[in-house]
Amino acid sequence: MARPHKTFLEWLGEHLFSCPFKTHFGIDCPGCGLQRSVLALFKGDLSASFKFYPATIPLIFLVLFTLIHLKLDFKFGAQLIKIVFAGVAVIILINYIYKIYTHQLI
């Protein structure tokens, strides 16, 4: 009862870390949107999460899969982690270039 679910998410939404790069220069850094995206994911809004930051869902999958892999030691685990990791890096890079070209940095 101390932390009802909805109010906790709302409180979290008002207390996100502010990006130091954006506060100083007014331009998004490559990670801007990740916290809003994770918050949208907690609320169950997959499309909003993807719009804020497309790499969130694969990133969370990657972290969870790595934890499971370190516990259970899959044969294909290391290979899959490498592929997903490279995919996440490419998504982040493409997302930032797309933001630059479509003037969404501010």
Place this chain on the structure above:
Amino acid sequence: MSEEQETPQENKPIDLSKGQQSEPAPFQPLGNGPVTPPPFQQPPPFGQFGGGGFGQQNLPNATAALVLGIIAIPACCFYGIFGLVFGVIAWILGAGDMKKYQLNPGLYTESSYKNAKAGKICGMIATILSALFIVIFILIIAGAITNPQMFDNFIKGMK
């Protein structure tokens, strides 16, 4: 009568002593037992996942390299330079463990070698990515310092 009473008392301790003598007898087979100590030579593989490891260990830094390599991506997104630091550490740890494995391939488990390799590659990717972003940041900062008016116009133009 007194002699008769004494004799049974004397006999009783003898009986007890006989009983005591009879007790050590079962110990003799145990004394003969020491012929079977070989069980001490059984080295059971403790905590091995696959069960196929014959005393093989996990590489010491494989897990750390993998975890640091993956943390490096969100870190590079949040504050730039942390991604570079984590990525380089993961790269070094992974590469060091790969060398260790190649020197003694029989000593370590293959799964931990794969983890170390994955950690090294993740660290490489994160390092390259965060280095790229740091270069972009430096270019933007340099541009903002040298030509503040142009920078303001640039931002206004984007709005």
